Amino acid sequence: MIETFLALPCGVKLPNRLAKSALSEQLGTIGSHAPDERLVRLYRRWAQGGSGLLVTGNVMVDRRALGEPANVVVEDDRDLEALAAWAAAAKSEGAVAIVQVNHPGRQSPRTLSPRPVAPSAIGLKGMGGAFAVPRELTVEEIADLVRRYAETARVCVAAGFDGVQLHGAHGYLISQFLSPLANQRTDRYGGSAENRRRFLMELVAATRAAIGEDKVLSVKLNSADFQRGGFTEDESILVAKALEEAGVDLLEISGGTYEVGAMMGVTQRESTRQREAYFLEFAERLRGQVSLPLMVTGGFRTAAAMSAAIESGAVDVIGLGRPLAVDPDFPRLLLAGKSSEVANIAPRSVGIRKLDAMAEVVWYTTQLWRMGRGLEPAVTKSSLVGVGEYVVKSQVPAVLRGMAGQLPVLGARWR
Ligand SMILES: Cc1cc2nc3c(=O)[nH]c(=O)nc-3n(C[C@H](O)[C@H](O)[C@H](O)COP(=O)(O)O)c2cc1C
Structure with a gap:
């Protein structure tokens, strides 16, 4: 089953069900934040590895707001040629390649952002002062951010990528808007669940308009933030329904924030450990409510667990992160019915x-x-x-x- 193709609603076909999930490469050029031959080499290597889908590490929409010092930033056409070389390398062996688009909001270290922006002026808790308390975004700045995300997406597609993924997980800006803890606005972007997801829904509409109907529009979403009073599974299901209605092609499920590292398996229970994938139970719940293609990322390590997840019908695409950093050939081995000696080494x-x-x-x-x-x-x-x-x-x-x-x-x- 992992070897069967998947046609996404936009018409793009994934050649198989294995995806490289976003891994921030931190390989943008210092100062200009452009991709160069290092990203070309890395993605050619991953292309040879056999994934059906390659999602790039997060690419930032604003050079004043970085998650890490060497993030790639795409604000306009200035690096189109370098982006085109990156896209060509990622697609060189037939994989579909999309760019993960992101803004860190308050999750930008103090060394990079002495005064970050966020939905509300609420700082991260328990991070030892590494992150400054943010300033609340104005409504005009929110409108500018929507324009920025869409422009970044337009440029990436113009460079040859097959689409984009909006990073709505892990406590970054979109996820901050979704969270009742981080977002305490009293205008139309805060308060009710519908208001808190307004920023994401505006991004989806603007991004679709920028890339066209035939390109991949994916969203990475938390199943939950795993914090008391935070973004819950029930609300995540409501967001997923809204995204399906808005025509999103692929919803990737993850979880957690910098404050609670659930995406890396920190909070997993024993029952979850046995099934490898951290967010499988949630995906099963979600599957009963939506029919858009679902990708689940976090914890998958064996062909047996991946096949079981696909065969259960709850999951359409298996997302792999850390295993592909240590064994870029892991998908090719899995597709050939083999296992990897090193994919599970931490x-x-x-x-x-x-x-x-x-x-x-x-x-x-x-x-x-x-x-x-x-x-x-x-x-x-x-x-x-x-x-x-x-x-x-x-x-x-x-x-x-x-x-x-x-x-x-x-x-x-x-x-
Ligand atoms: C080095 C590293 C960088 C990461 N960068 C990103 C990123 O840019 N965007 C993102 O959504 N997730 C990022 N993640 C999380 C992964 O996409 C994935 O959700 C997580 O590693 C769990 O999957 P795994 O168990 O297969 O590794 C990163 C993880 C690692 C280890």
């Missing part, structure tokens, strides 16, 4: 529990960087080496960039 603890979640993401990120250099992942790399590499290659250049106004030579592009 970094070892750094010895400080509070740092483990961050060190894990960093370790996987540095595996993507290796593929961007034309190398294979190094699964034996220690977590601490990964963190060291990340600090030197990502954080230090970001600080230098901050100083580059005074010392232009330090603003040079970092590889």
